[in-house]
Amino acid sequence: MTTTTHPAVDEYVGRIQAALADLPESEVEEIVEDIGQHLGEVAGELGDEVSVEALTDRLGTPEQYASELRAAAGYPPAEPVEPPRGGRLVARIALWALILGTALAFLTGLAGTPRRGGEPLGGLLLFGPPLLLALILIFTGRTTVTAVADLPESRAFTAAGRRMVAALPDTVAGYLRSLRPAWWLLRVVLLLGALLLAVRPYGDGGYGVLPALMLVVLLWFGSRARGDARWRWVVTPANAFTIGLGIALLSTAWSFEGLGHGTANYLPQSGLYDDGRIIDNLYLFGPDGTPLPEVYLYDQNGQPIAAWPRTCAFGYPPRTNKFPLPRIQHDSTGCHEDTGVPFTVAIPTPPTK
Amino acid sequence: MEISQLLKGVLDLAVLAVLRDEDGYGYDVLRRLRQAGLEEVGDASVYGTLRRLYNAGTLTSYVVPSEEGPHRKYYGLNDSGRRLLEDSGKTWRAFADTMDSLLGAAA
Numbered sequence: 001m002t003t004t005t006h007p008a009v010d011e012y013v014g015r016i017q018a019a020l021a022d023l024p025e026s027e028v029e030e031i032v033e034d035i036g037q038h039l040g041e042v043a044g045e046l047g048d049e050v051s052v053e054a055l056t057d058r059l060g061t062p063e064q065y066a067s068e069l070r071a072a073a074g075y076p077p078a079e080p081v082e083p084p085r086g087g088r089l090v091a092r093i094a095l096w097a098l099i100l101g102t103a104l105a106f107l108t109g110l111a112g113t114p115r116r117g118g119e120p121l122g123g124l125l126l127f128g129p130p131l132l133l134a135l136i137l138i139f140t141g142r143t144t145v146t147a148v149a150d151l152p153e154s155r156a157f158t159a160a161g162r163r164m165v166a167a168l169p170d171t172v173a174g175y176l177r178s179l180r181p182a183w184w185l186l187r188v189v190l191l192l193g194a195l196l197l198a199v200r201p202y203g204d205g206g207y208g209v210l211p212a213l214m215l216v217v218l219l220w221f222g223s224r225a226r227g228d229a230r231w232r233w234v235v236t237p238a239n240a241f242t243i244g245l246g247i248a249l250l251s252t253a254w255s256f257e258g259l260g261h262g263t264a265n266y267l268p269q270s271g272l273y274d275d276g277r278i279i280d281n282l283y284l285f286g287p288d289g290t291p292l293p294e295v296y297l298y299d300q301n302g303q304p305i306a307a308w309p310r311t312c313a314f315g316y317p318p319r320t321n322k323f324p325l326p327r328i329q330h331d332s333t334g335c336h337e338d339t340g341v342p343f344t345v346a347i348p349t350p351p352t353k
Numbered sequence: 354m355e356i357s358q359l360l361k362g363v364l365d366l367a368v369l370a371v372l373r374d375e376d377g378y379g380y381d382v383l384r385r386l387r388q389a390g391l392e393e394v395g396d397a398s399v400y401g402t403l404r405r406l407y408n409a410g411t412l413t414s415y416v417v418p419s420e421e422g423p424h425r426k427y428y429g430l431n432d433s434g435r436r437l438l439e440d441s442g443k444t445w446r447a448f449a450d451t452m453d454s455l456l457g458a459a460a
Contacts, residue, residue, distance in 0.1 A: 027404075034379050034400050037425055041380040042396075065397045072364065072401025073408075170424045174416065 006050045009039045010162070014155050015062035016069075021149035022229050023075055031069065032162070078146070091147040094137040095154060098233055101131030105237040108210070109244025131237055138230050145229045187242040191215040194245055211245065214238045279307065282323040283341050291341040297321045312337055357393045364402050366445055367391060369411070369430065369438040376429035378417075379403060403428055411437050 013036050020028050042058060043050045059065055067078065104127035137143050148154055165173055194211040217238040221231045284292040297305040304321035310328045311317050312335035326337035360367070371377070371385040383399045406412045411434035418424045430438065 027408075031400070031404060033426060034403070035397075038379055038383075038396065038400060059396055068395050068397035069401035069404075072395075072398040073404040074401075170416070170418050 006043050008050050008052045008055060009036070009043050010159050011052055012055045012062050013039055013162075014159050016066045017158060018146065018149045018155060019063050019066035019078065020070070020075075021146050022078065022144075025229070025232065027075075031073075035065075035069075036162075088147070088151065090137060091143040091151055092153075094134045094143045095148045095151060097130040097134035097137070098236070101127045101129075101134060102237045102240045104130065106240040106244040109241040109246075110248050111244075127237065127241075135233060138233055186246075187218060187239065188215065190242055190246045190249065191218070193249065210241070214241050218242070280310075281307070281325045281327065283343075284323065285345050285347060287347060289345055289347045291324075295323055297323060355393075356391075357395070360391065360394060360398075363445065364394065364398060365406060366438070366441045367394075368399065368402050368406060369434060369441070372412070372428060372430050372434075373438060376427045378425040378427050382428070406434070 013032060016035060017028060017032050020031060023031075039055065042055065046054050046058070056062075060068070070076075070078065108127055138145065138148075149158075168176075191211040191214055195208045195215065197208075217234055221234050221238075282297070284295050286292055298321065299305050306319035306321040307323075307325060308319055309317050309325040311326070312328060324339070324341065326339050327342065329336045329338050367386055367389075368382060371382055371389065377385065379400050382403065383394070383396060386394045386399065403412065407414055407428065411431065412428045413431045414426055414428050416424050416426050
């Protein structure tokens with residue numbers, strides 16, 4: 001791109017965009033693309049005298065432009081012009097509650113895999129309240145999509161977003177746009193994947209609740225958001241959650257070296273495994289066949305290789321990398337922890353040359 | 354009679370007509386309409402009409418990179434657009450004939 005858009009053009013287009021904020025997002029995007037070019041041409045003709053006033057002299061106010069475009073394009077008339085009951089402050093509270101809720105939903109997604117631990121539904125308590133506040137404000141009409149889009153910070157966000165897209169090379173922007181249908185499919189796959197992981201044997205079903213909820217939100221409300229922009233307030237946090245979840249799942253999958261061998265083992269299991277068999281204990285022997293009474297195991301990164309020890313005491317002792325672990329023996333006198341080696345080995349002597 | 358009032362009903366047809374022989378981006382369409390004598394046509398109306406015709410499936414759109422500025426989105430007629438142009442053209446001619454004879458009789 002060789003020309004930069006003039007700030008006056010940005011502002012003019014931004015105000016048109018705000019006046020069309022109740023229309024479906026994809027449609028507004030197409031319109032903004034068209035009228036951005038239009039305003040660019042007009043600004044080019046005006047030369048050095050480009051200003052919002054000059055553009056308004058030529059084309060009318062952005063709001064008039066928007067309503068003329070609306071009429072010609074056959075869109076529904078704008079939301080009633082009566083100002084929302086709550087005014088600017090409520091619009092601002094709603095916007096920031098939505099942003100906070102979306103950010104927390106993203107973090108919840110990021111933390112939402114069983115491996116990261118934590119309460120499976122704790123995230124809902126985190127992002128639920130701000131989101132609920134935003135949704136109540138917008139759906140009870142205390143504020144409107146247009147009022148929120150009209151806030152200076154909303155305009156700044158959309159203008160910044162537009163500049164970022166404009167700064168991308170056309171090929172990249174076009175490629176990203178072509179990925180949009182894939183994104184729809186990808187998030188369904190991600191959420192289903194998380195759901196299946198949670199309900200698999202020994203998984204914690206609680207972790208499936210949020211992915212299931214998000215799946216319902218996206219499938220049920222995603223299509224509505226195209227007709228009524230308020231539903232975007234439900235879909236956006238769900239998207240943020242899914243992106244966070246996707247990042248968490250991917251990083252988990254990458255950190256598991258078995259990826260590529262196994263098909264379904266996305267999550268590493270704790271404990272020691274060999275070819276999928278659980279290893280309860282390790283016995284180590286010296287070259288002469290004598291058992292080593294106490295060794296500490298580490299992997300190539302210096303990370304302890306640990307297993308769950310068994311104990312006669314009630315409860316679960318922490319994992320340890322000290323081997324061999326005591327063996328648990330039950331007999332008529334009760335439970336014993338046996339530290340001995342239950343077998344002997346003959347170490348084959350390597351052939352000498 | 355205000356020409357802008359008349360235009361409302363036939364802007365679709367006018368836009369289809371200027372795209373019949375050659376695809377064009379929004380500002381192209383606007384310029385062609387003005388050059389053809391439709392000075393009163395509103396900028397926003399033309400862009401709105403392009404969107405509606407596109408959403409109705411009568412136009413194709415594609416992006417052409419431009420050397421001197423941002424890329425441009427071109428619009429062109431597809432088969433359904435050509436059929437619409439033909440049908441609407443017939444309707445318009447019949448209507449214009451009727452109006453002509455009406456006015457001829459009245460004059």
